[in-house]
Amino acid sequence: MRSRENAARVAILVFVGAAVLIPIAAWLRTPLVHARVAEAGGWGPDMLRARAGEPLLVRLTSDDVVHGFAIGQGDAPAVDVMPGRVSQVWLRFDTPGTYTFYCTRWCGPNHWRMRGTIEVEGGQAPSAVPASPPLFQVLGIDLDQPHPAAATPSARPEAQRGLALAGSQAQPIDLSLDEYRAQSPAAVWQSWRAERSLAGLSDQDLWDLVAYTYTSTISSAERNESAQLYASNCAACHGERGDGQGVFAEALTQGSLAMGGTSDMGQTAGPVRPADFTDPATLLGASPALLHGKILRGGMGTGMPMWGAILTDQQIWKLAAFLYTFQFNEEPAS
């Protein structure tokens, strides 16, 4: 009887022990990247390691709401990360360096804080090309200072009308790429207003010419691509119509986007409403270089995230050009 009793004890210990240890062992052997809204910690872990040229399997699960996973500056489509389910994606990096992964879904007010990095080591480092500073730095633009337009149109400028006017002028009216990027629409309008050769054009004619100039720097396809980028990444705060009334704008101005009860980014800048691109004084005073810099670097202490790690330089320039469509009509007014 004693031996049966002991055998029963051992059997129970083994059986119940297996029920505990097997899932724990399986859990330890199944590394998952957990996605949580930024308020609950964001990605966990938020730093992954890979070897250049070698495939990396990333298995993702969400601990709360639906998230998306994508690599910044990459072409691969985003992967949906569903609550309680496991998604997986194979990644491969040919060049060593630090890559950013981020959430592509508006998962919560601090959605844009959901970022992590992948450290890729080994392989051959890219040939050292001296990095050129961003244009706003070259031009000495202070991104954090207000930049109100010195002049604004009385009616919404028409790019199509500007195109017709440009064709009717004796001398071509255009800007080089460098001039376009360095100057705000208002500054260009002022310089054209001062030109004698254009004295015969009304103020609104000149604004139409400016509208044509600033909207013609990207093709229709590029505009559509930029519109999608804007909808995915900017509209949550700046609003679908660029009016600064995005779904998270209210929370931003009330400071509730702050993490851990502190003000944004731990600074004391106070509530900041997302820029209103439909306000002529705001957008027409901003040069493409300034907009590029804001997007690239983010608005320090304002809640505006840094997009330099997510978007390519070309994407940022196109996005800056797209923003002017909130001020200018591209199609003839009906």
Next chain:
Amino acid sequence: MKPRSMVLSTRGMKMLKKRGWQVALSTVMLAGLAFTAVAGWIGTPIGSRNFAIAFVWIGWFAALIIILIPIFGRGWCSICPIPMVGDWVQRGAILGPQGSPPRGLGLRVPAVLRNMWTQNATFALLALFSASILTSPRITALAMVGMFALATGLSLVFERRAFCRYVCPMGGFVGLYSQVAPIELRVASREPCAACQTKACFNGSAEGYGCPWGVFPAGLTRNNYCGLCLECLRTCPTNNLAIRLRPVAADLAVPSTRRDEAFKSLLMLGSAMVYAAVLLGPWSSFKQAAFGIGSLAWLVYAAVFLVLVLGLLPGSLWLIGRFSQRLARRGEPDSRANSPRARSPFAAFATPLVPLGLAFWAAFSLSFFLTNGSYVLNSISDPLGLGWNLIGTAGVAWRPMLAGAIAPLQTAVLLGGFIWAARVARGVTARLQLPSLPLIGFLFLPTIVMMWLLT
């Protein structure tokens, strides 16, 4: 009401008397409990995808309410893993009846606690936190480990199963509704028990240990407090015990006189309504309040819940009782002091709440299970949310079962429960020589509310 027949053949009874199968089943359940706690703690926090929530609260709970209790009564208690280790440690034996020496202090539970009030309190406490327990795998895991630890700890301090008898929130619930089950464990005849010198069923013998529920089987008239551990089948020297079939709800023929049981019935009835409102209702603010433990909204929710189950419902039933007495005394000479109807019928009036409460819980569980049952399949295939697909059902999309039939089914269950409760009410009031209409009216009101909440 006489039992109709023996449930089991002699061969079946012989098998039941062996303890090995029960130990084996309990061990499987214990492993299941351990696995559930681990899954709850380390698995995905998404409740619908975690075994601890999906299997336990959607699958097991629905099975308990809809099948196990109505058919087997306290059958679940006979293999429940929560008190098992404490039981084994207390006895110092697993397969045998009694090791030597037995462990633990073996104290008697103080008389003031030998009732259902503590169980009522633990259930009410559980109900206040239920929104979190039922949706958060970690809290479910903590609750399970906590109950297991408490059961084991109490076994070392008190004699027999103090946890099951007086503390377990589920035990009171299962015990209450086990009265409707069509099976019972009873003595075949009381004479051998009266003549029995050893009372081995209560005190234990070489064949088995004394009733861990502290029940003397010869005195059993209801299923409430018999945990169907089956030890008395093993210890009875005259084979005087049997599991029998009987008419459904036979225990309710004689109304209860215990106020703790009456409050249990009312607590269960009110909880079912609150659960239906919180978990299945459309009121997001109510839901948020139930989830916001510690917040002002939650305090309001807790206060409303407690006022409902401890004040409004009992108060109404008490008033209905008094009103019924007044109606019955109309035209009679003033004989209040000597009348058999002088005592408040509050406890007896709670008797019909047993079938009604069971119907409430069954209707609630039907909706919960049929709507969310697909999550059980997901959680079995991938219990921790690690991306497994053990039985090929991890990817089964959420889809309510019998969606069009849920509301009619619930209505049928609730109406059936009401009719059943009304019949019990008529029996109770007839015994007390009181009019039945006020009590039936009292039963009708929550039935309508529950119907509105669920359909």
